[in-house]
Amino acid sequence: SQQGEEDPQALSIQEGENATMNCSYKTSINNLQWYRQNSGRGLVHLILIRSNEREKHSGRLRVTLDTSKKSSSLLITASRAADTASYFCATDPIQGAQKLVFGQGTRLTINP
Amino acid sequence: SAVISQKPSRDICQRGTSLTIQCQVDSQVTMMFWYRQQPGQSLTLIATANQGSEATYESGFVIDKFPISRPNLTFSTLTVSNMSPEDSSIYLCSVGVGSGKTEAFFGQGTRLTVV
Numbered sequence: 698s699q700q701g702e703e704d705p706q707a708l709s710i711q712e713g714e715n716a717t718m719n720c721s722y723k724t725s726i727n728n729l730q731w732y733r734q735n736s737g738r739g740l741v742h743l744i745l746i747r748s749n750e751r752e753k754h755s756g757r758l759r760v761t762l763d764t765s766k767k768s769s770s771l772l773i774t775a776s777r778a779a780d781t782a783s784y785f786c787a788t789d790p791i792q793g794a795q796k797l798v799f800g801q802g803t804r805l806t807i808n809p
Numbered sequence: 810s811a812v813i814s815q816k817p818s819r820d821i822c823q824r825g826t827s828l829t830i831q832c833q834v835d836s837q838v839t840m841m842f843w844y845r846q847q848p849g850q851s852l853t854l855i856a857t858a859n860q861g862s863e864a865t866y867e868s869g870f871v872i873d874k875f876p877i878s879r880p881n882l883t884f885s886t887l888t889v890s891n892m893s894p895e896d897s898s899i900y901l902c903s904v905g906v907g908s909g910k911t912e913a914f915f916g917q918g919t920r921l922t923v924v
Contacts, residue, residue: 730912737846737899739813739915785851787913795840795905797913799852 703786703800711808716773718803720786721766727789729762730797731771734783743771743784776807811836811904815916822892822923829888830919832902837882839905843875846899846918855900858885892923 702721710716722729728747732740746753746762746769753760759772773780783804787797812835822828832841841858855875856864864877878886889896899918 732913732915737918737920739815739901739917740852740903740913742912742914745912795842795903795913796854796857797842797852797903798854801851 703784703803705803706801707804707806709806709808710776712776712778714776716776716780716805716807718771718784718805719768720770720800721768722786722788722798722800723767724788724790726764729760729769730787730789731758731760731769732785732787732799734785734802736782740785773805776805778807778809781805781807811838811914813902813904813914813916815902815919817919818917819920820922822921824893824923826892827888827890828892828921829886830900830902832885832887832916834883834904839882841879841885842903842913843877843885843887844901844903846901848897852901855887858887889921892921894923897921897923 704719726748728745730745731743733743734740744755744758744760746760748764757774762769769786783802785802786800814833816831843855844852845855846852854867855870856866856877858864858877858879860879860882874890876888899920901918902916903913905913
């Protein structure tokens with residue numbers, strides 16, 4: 698069953714702007730991950746944040762995690778046309794099991 | 810990291826037939842997973858492919874409909890049996906690597922259309 702809810706479901710912004718996507722989940726987690734999917738193809742891992750971390754950066758990506766609210770956000774700064782894709786959060790409820798539970802995803806469109 | 814080759818990349822099949830999807834990994838991995846992504850939806854885990862034993866299926870998925878093989882630590886197949894249009898989806902295999910086994914790597918997916 699789907700654990701995560703993501704909002705917005707779709708987001709369209711101009712190139713150069715920042716994009717923020719949110720994810721909420723229901724159960725306790727060991728970590729939360731964000732993935733990108735281009736045009737219905739395979740997923741690419743972007744960043745992982747552990748349950749004892751609050752914020753993490755990787756290049757133009759910034760992820761926050763609030764375990765008290767069971768929510769996370771992904772911020773993409775200075776967006777580019779190549780960032781156009783669907784973004785999914787995924788939780789790993791059972792440590793080491795790698796049975797990921799995915800959110801519904803956000804379809805991000807960057808307009809040139 | 811891991812490189813996963815999944816084939817076919819896409820197929821159009823007649824209802825009532827079966828399709829076997831192959832997943833080949835460039836290194837030995839303990840766990841392999843099969844996901845389904847219905848049109849416009851997110852990914853749902855079908856099963857965990859276990860080497861040397863039967864696959865472990867998630868709620869709502871059964872072996873008769875989605876038989877899985879895992880003959881070794883680098884290869885797995887998923888069969889979609891007796892297909893109907895409702896089976897039209899993208900099917901993805903996934904593995905985890907690394908000491909923490911936290912990051913998942915995905916194949917490029919198989920886009921299945923049942924007519």
